[in-house]
Amino acid sequence: MRTLIIYISIHHKNTERIAKTIGDTLEAKTIKLYDADVNAISKYDLIGFGSGIYFGKHHRSLLKFVDRLPRMERKKAFIFSTSGIMKIPYLHDFDKALEKRLLKKGFDVVGKFSCRGWDTAIPFKLFGGISKNRPNEKDFKKAKDFANGLKMNMN
Numbered sequence: 361m362r363t364l365i366i367y368i369s370i371h372h373k374n375t376e377r378i379a380k381t382i383g384d385t386l387e388a389k390t391i392k393l394y395d396a397d398v399n400a401i402s403k404y405d406l407i408g409f410g411s412g413i414y415f416g417k418h419h420r421s422l423l424k425f426v427d428r429l430p431r432m433e434r435k436k437a438f439i440f441s442t443s444g445i446m447k448i449p450y451l452h453d454f455d456k457a458l459e460k461r462l463l464k465k466g467f468d469v470v471g472k473f474s475c476r477g478w479d480t481a482i483p484f485k486l487f488g489g490i491s492k493n494r495p496n497e498k499d500f501k502k503a504k505d506f507a508n509g510l511k512m513n514m515n
């Protein structure tokens with residue numbers, strides 16, 4: 361299975377560490393968003409898209425990148441993120457903006473992963489930030505399990 365992972369991780373490299381964990385498990389090519397080419401995606405069977413959460417969504421440059429992609433015919437994708445606050449189902453849908461764009465382009469979204477990541481945005485910066493030491497070993501284990509689940513579903 362040819363897998364490509366595209367991520368942007370600018371705050372504390374929290375998402376980068378998750379991208380690499382998932383990437384190693386899937387034996388994927390794992391690249392930074394700025395090195396990604398919208399036309400190079402077609403040769404992969406599965407593409408992962410990830411970033412930190414900024415103002416309730418994935419990073420806007422990742423959203424814009426997906427907007428620029430050509431239409432895909434039922435290509436498989438997965439989404440991942442790290443966020444300062446815990447994602448509460450039905451209350452926060454951090455994935456909504458990215459997932460909507462991927463579906464619009466014809467992707468089949470086969471999995472979503474999120475965990476917390478150290479956040480020193482204002483006002484949290486004043487007291488050292490929230491979600492300190494995240495992602496942690498438990499998060500990496502969950503990310504690995506998530507990737508193994510994807511592997512099983514793709515075979």
Ligand SMILES: Cc1cc2nc3c(=O)[nH]c(=O)nc-3n(C[C@H](O)[C@H](O)[C@H](O)COP(=O)(O)O)c2cc1C
Nearest residue numbers: 369370371372373374375412413415416444445477
């Ligand atoms: C400007 C800014 C806005 C943020 N907005 C949110 C948010 O809306 N919800 C949230 O849970 N975390 C928010 N965060 C925290 C980041 O999502 C979190 O630290 C994430 O792990 C950063 O990932 P990165 O290090 O890969 O960039 C924000 C952080 C910054 C700096």
